[in-house]
Amino acid sequence: MRSLKWKLYLGAALVGMFICLLVVIFQIFTLLASVVGGSEETTPSNLPPAMVSEAVLQYQDVFLEAMKEYGVSEEYLPVLLAMCMQESGGQGNDVMQSSESKSGQIGTITTPKESIFQGVKYFASLIESAELSGPSDEDRLKVVVQSYNFGGGFIGYADSHGGKYTPALALGFSQMMAMKMGWNKYGDPLYIEHVWRYLQTSTDGDAGVSGAGEFKIPVINPVITSGFGPRWGTNHRGIDFGQPISTPIGASQAGTVEFASFGQSGSGFGGFGNCVLVNHHNGYWTLYAHMSVIKTSVGQNVKVGQIIGEVGSTGDSTGPHLHLEIRTEKMGGQVDPYPFLYPS
Structure with a gap:
């Protein structure tokens, strides 16, 4: 009887060890799959990398933290960095110029982290208001980004004029709001052009340098x-x-x-x-x-x-x-x- 019990215990132990080994092997294969296949999953955005200054790039982790906090996909990181570059170049405390969206007044934000969190929070609200499906819908994305400068009212204005961003639409809204407020100007009607210049699509282009010297002339038609x-x-x-x-x-x-x-x-x-x-x-x-x-x-x-x-x-x-x-x-x-x- 003792021999039989011992055999049963030994058999159960071996089965348990075998199951544990299978679990370990499965976890190893899962980890390897995530490493091998992770490169495609970590770059889902259709947006090119943001070509911004080191002063802006130093806040990249803060942007990612804020995006996670407010449910903004990492796909939007390039455009948010480009917006920061346009707003401040990464200089000062209110790097996203987001004081007005928080308090209605300029200068109420006192740290870059506070500015980024408020800016991302506001950006998230604009994405929701515009029902933006993702950065692949560039026309609608530009409505959201321009609204960051103009205010959320631009979304409704765009919706009543076809729903897509155009430079003429931004200029029309700017002129309408300037007249309504009695101001000389309202916002930056070229905000999209100014932000998108930091979203570089290629770094291998040729500037058309010329000259017979040891160093080439770095611009065309030099004066x-x-x-x-x-x-x-x-x-x-x-x-x-x-x-x-x-x-x-x-x-x-x-x-x-x-x-x-x-x-x-x-x-x-x-x-x-x-x-x-x-x-x-x-x-x-x-x-x-x-x-x-x-x-x-x-x-x-x-x-x-x-x-x-x-x-x-x-x-x-x-x-x-x-x-x-x-x-x-x-x-x-x-x-x-x-x-x-x-x-x-």
């Missing part, structure tokens, strides 16, 4: 508005090309991007606005300053002519232009770019 040397009682350390806003800027030589952000005071790039520094690994660096949009990121290897940004007037600038420097040191050693661009 030099200021040369290297003494200027206004100071020493101008580069060449300025007067260009329309949004003119593509190409890399003058192949290299690696070492800085791509808004030049804050004390960073060594203060006054340059949105700027990019490229190391060409031959003893030279090039700096491209005052961009409206940065279209590259630190660590990226760029080819000659590859678009790295667009002409603007950010930072200490009196008008749209590209300030180009050629340096023999990362943080200095500027030399006259002219002989490198226009060899005699």
